Amino acid sequence: MDSKELLTNVVALGVLVITLVVNVCIQIGTGVVQNYEDDYFAILTFNTWKIAIVYVAMLLALLMIYTCSPLMIIKSKQILESKYKVCHERALKDLELQQPTVEKLKQYVSNHWIMAGTGSPQFIAVCSATTTASGVICLLSTDIHVNTMIYTIPRINYYGSDYKWSVVLILITQFTGVILGTIAPLCRCFTSLTFKVSIKWFWNHVSVFKVESYYTHKLSVWKHSSIPLKFSSRRCKIVIQNLKVLILGFCIGVQKAIVVACKMIPLIPLLFVIGILCCRRCRKWLNNVLVERPAQLQHNKDLDPYVLQLQDDIELAERTLKSISKSANHAIQKAEKNKPKNLIELLEEYSGFEGVGKYEMYQVIQVPPLTEEKYVDSWSLPVVTLTAVAISLPNIQKDIVDSLLKSVSEGLTYVTHVMETLNATDEYVSIQKVARTLWLEVEVYHKWLGYKLPNPDLRVNATKEIVQWFSDTAKNIVTKAESKNIKGSDDHDKALYMSVSANLMYRITQTILFSYHADIDQISQEELFVQLSSMISHILAACLTNLPRVITMKCHTSAIDKKEDSVHTAARLLGETMDIIDSLQDRVLPS
Helix, strand or coil: CCHHHHHHHHHHHHHHHHHHHHHHHHHHHHCCCCCCCCCHHHHHCCCHHHHHHHHHHHHHHHHHHHHHHHHHHHHHHHHHHHHHHHHHHHHHHHHHCCCCCHHHHHHHHHHHHHHHHHCCHHHHHHCCHHHHHHHHHHHHHHHHHHHHHHHHHHHHHHHCCCCCCHHHHHHHHHHHHHHHHHHHHHHHCCHHHHECCCHHHHHHHHHCCCCCHHHHHHHHHHHHCCCCCCCCCHHHHHHHHHHHHHHHHHHHHHHHHHHHHHHHCCHHHHHHHHHHHHHCCCHHHHHHHHCCCCCCCCCCCCCHHHCCCCCCCCCECHHHHHHHHHHHHHHHHHHHCCCCHHHHHHHHHCCCCCCCCHHHCCCCCCCCCCCCCCCCCCCHHHHHHHHHHHHCCCCCCHHHHHHHHHHHHHHHHHHHHHHHHHCCCHHHHHHHHHHHHHHHHHHHHCEECCEECCCCCCCCCCHHHHHHHHHHHHHHHHHHHHHHCCCCCCCHHHHHHHHHHHHHHHHHHHHHHHHHHHHHHCCCHHHHHHHHHHHHHHHHHHHHCCHHHHHHHHHCCCCHHHHHHHHHHHHHHHHHHHHHHHHHHCCCCCC
């Protein structure tokens, strides 16, 4: 969230909590929440009105804590972003020193996975003192609620409610919601174990109540900033400015007090756990957890430089660092099980890059586009067009055609990643939209611009006639689209799609006709299918040589809230294409 979204959510939370508090206070004042001092239930637990007061106090305490947290998040994002830039430059420098092999890419992705995980605002917020304290408060309120329910449900008839038996159902439903809602806060109570815990850390935590600057930075900025006032009176400006400084100074003091209190609250369950462990003579386990032995848990020096944290004096626990690293490797291994087998077989069957650009070697007629916009060639549109010609050959076996369609479908997925990462311009976006629409028509409906493939109207299934039909049809489509000149109309996008697709088809078929000259009559459909498949494979291979660069670019994104998703995409992309990257590195790139 940005500052405005944080403010909106805090205000919404405040409205909800204050409404609940006022509601309970009215019930206490009007006697709806009664005092059963003579009841056995009241002897075993708190009085009913006292329990209500405790709940109100906890609600207000949580509201103050969650109002304090956004002020910390705003500054912490800036700190994490600056540290991320330093770590990213270090990782990129290490990768550029050698050829980006699969192993180097794995290490690069793992490093950015750790940076994205430890530098996530969610991770930092969960590990903060305010969140841990709120978890303890939620746990205490749940404990009170459990004890209340234990003594309330057996004596439910005592209250004489008009809802009768349904009261039990309502209480059980609410009780289930409370228990489920306490799981996350309970886990956050032990987030201090995410960081390396030692006796020295514990002593400093108890004796020194230091409030980090990022908790009060935003308030300090507001305090020392000037307010644009429209008052002409100098006295009014002085009064308002002094009032602002006084109020914000008070808020800074309250903020520090809340942070100190939040740091003290988690010590309660921590001391309780330590006491239980000592009483049960689990000193050996306690020694392994609280006093980590250097001989047993060594730092992973390769990963430590990529850990992002707000406080430099607190280190991430070894077990947590290893867990994050394992999750990166697990994501890559999981993606490896979904590798594109059909695409890999196609690339291995036709090695080389000779087919790149071969489809437009003979540009006899250059048909201009419909508009003044500048459209560029892409990797995907020639592949789709060549596939349309290939599946139009009726003498090819169905299983071979289906295999080609599967290979191209898998290949276009990664071509899209390359295009979106390296060529995110308006021209490429437009051409990609045309390619996606055309591929949907070819793959699903076996059609090309509305014509059935193979074309049932062709009585002669000779290779030359099929190619010539594509050429003539494409030329007629572009000519008609140009003559209509419907720029700006509702059918403009459709006409643009028809014109660009037909334009490229004309160039490809003209290349095929002129490259074979008179020999095209003697070429079988099987031979032409092999030639087309070879060109498709070479174009895809040439495009996918950019995968290492795409993976490195996807690991790094400027938006801090999108880093984790971007690294996850990079890890999945690497896992699926490791075999392709290895095979393409052995090929000699053309000049």
